Amino acid sequence: MKKKIAVIGGGIVGATASYYSAKAGYSVSVFDSGTGQATAAAAGIICPWLSRRRNKKWYRLVSEGAAFYDKLMADLASDGLETDAYARCGALILGQSVEYLQEVHDRALERREQAPLIGNVAILKGTEIKKIFPPLSNVEQALYVGGGARVDGRELTNTLLQATSRFGGSIHKGTVSLSKDNDGTLSVLTPDGRQQKFDAVILAAGAWLPELLQPLGYTVDVRGQKGQLVVLQTENSALQDCPVIMPQGEIDLLPFGQGKTVVGASHENDKGYDLQPDASITDPMLEQAYAWLPDLKEAPVADIRVGTRAYTSDFSPFFGSVPGLDNCFAASGLGSSGLTSGPLIGYLLTELVREQQSTLPLEDYPIDAYIKQTTC
Template identity: 85%
Template sequence: MNKKIAVIGGGIVGATASYYLARSGQSVSVFDSGTGQATAAAAGIICPWLSRRRNKKWYRLVSEGAAFYDKLLADLASDGFKTDAYARCGALILGQTPDYLQEVHDRALERREQAPLIGDVAILKGSELKQAFPPLTNAEQALYVGGGARVDGRELTKTLLQAASHFGATIHNETISLAKDNDGNLSVLTPDGPPQRLDAVILAAGAWLPQLLQPLGYTVDVRGQKGQLVVLHQDEDSDPQTYPVIMPQGEIDLLPFGNGKTAIGASHENDKGYDLEPDASVTDPMLEQACTWLPHLKETAAADIRVGTRAYTSDFSPCFGGVPGLQNCFAASGLGSSGLTSGPLIGYLLAELAQGKESSLPIEDYPAAAYIKLTARQN
């Protein structure tokens, strides 16, 4: 049965949900204000298997999220939408000590038994490392993980929303609010039109979920974290080859996209929250650090500084599922810096839930109700 479904938020979660809902024949309206979206400011490395985090539920989510990209890209391609925003190009992990690289190497081999997508794992030295990434300097050895990938969040969501539109979804660049009746049914309120009654609503507003639900009497355990990313573009004669992404120890990652495009970042600024202004006192040191590994970047001017706001819960756990007290309303938030890894899978699962289907992951492991509390009556 065709359902009228609104998706609030056009980032990686909302765009994926919209694509799969529209593809399934649902009547989809996407609403996004275009302000501060984490995905639009993000370029990420998809290589979750090396994490030291002990949270097994989180690891399962990001590991399956990395694997979900195969389905997502295959579905887009079958619908005539190919994208180079994603590439499985391999990853190089740089370490200060041989012991550190050996520890990560052994962890990767152990986890490869359950996650074969990890691919080849090897510690590269000397000429092997030079062959893998000729411009790289000041690195005597690195761990290579063949399954590592990179993705440009802005470009991927653009493709997903184009595909959703192809299947009939409508995209609205505007700020909305929500209203509910006594039975917990939601309506979307736009600045110019009448309230829209819906069969289901997906709230994929990321760090803005608290502001969206607060007028309805909810307290949401989500905070914003500022992230800044620098994108460099060299001249048109730059090397078109896509090299592995680089993961040094420390705050920043380096993502070569080929044809002279390199992304550097991103910052993690808890004290700045929802501030969206570029800050050279943060981005300049990021560039300086990147140049210690890739000196040729010194001659490249910053073409784009992207600023967005990530969403974190107080215990750093992502959540998704039904919103307590609201009928046929589903939400996701708290994805943090792993949003590009887990976001497409979560978007797909929310689309399934909105259609009355079951989630392939146990949603009780990521309960939205643990972070979204109805604490006051709506006026």
């Protein structure tokens, strides 16, 4: 009989874990509440090599996460599920000074020795910028990074869950809870009211991980951060071939297919799990976007996405085996780099379920530093 795997959370981590688990021959059940999921509200830039963060373990995770997309997209294509949710389109970094762009340029060249995926790196000016992004205005110089990519989190997870279904997995909408039996084994109360046991459970609930584990006597160092982005519908379908735009500051600009341009996203630590769109946040974001792309002023708003990211107190992600729970695995704390590192982490959780050696050292992302047992 196939081993039964429960995946709680259908975001980028859970959807990737469910896909590779089902592909490996397990009987997979995915449970997702459909509320507040960060991935469903996200569209992100995959370009982690320019970060100033000095945390080498975090950098290795996001750098290898960016590279993992080649495998992920090739695997999906081989299974007959090609998608344009991900595209390596290049990135334009906008800076207010030559010194800033030169600093980022030099950092990119240094890191390219270990991460050749970075690709071509060059400081562009004037007509060079217009050539690769004609509508861009008020930009005299920018740094081009050829390996930059964009991804639509909602579309990618939908594709991954579709692939899970093709391999026999089942997708269930609704909230679940966990209980620990007298013999120490874990049971899942499913949305249909049944108490079920699985051979392994993967907790990929993001910012809702504390809600799952606290009833079992755990404290979880995870908090929610609100993120909002705006999708504009333009008439310029050619923008999908343009690079993503990364200005200094809060927002990014991501052109997608069918004339859609994404503006965002916000980082609201004080709003946590609030899922209501807030014009006092999104309107200033749009004004910033109009300064660089004036044509967007005529574009209607097609969608406003709101989700909750998961952060730890030291902004570090974690994953591994949950202390004190046999065959229970979890990941959280990915923050705004979730679309970059999430697929790789989902794959690594699958490796743990299959009792294979993790390709990244688990001690660098210690789950027991963030999930503590308070009662037995």
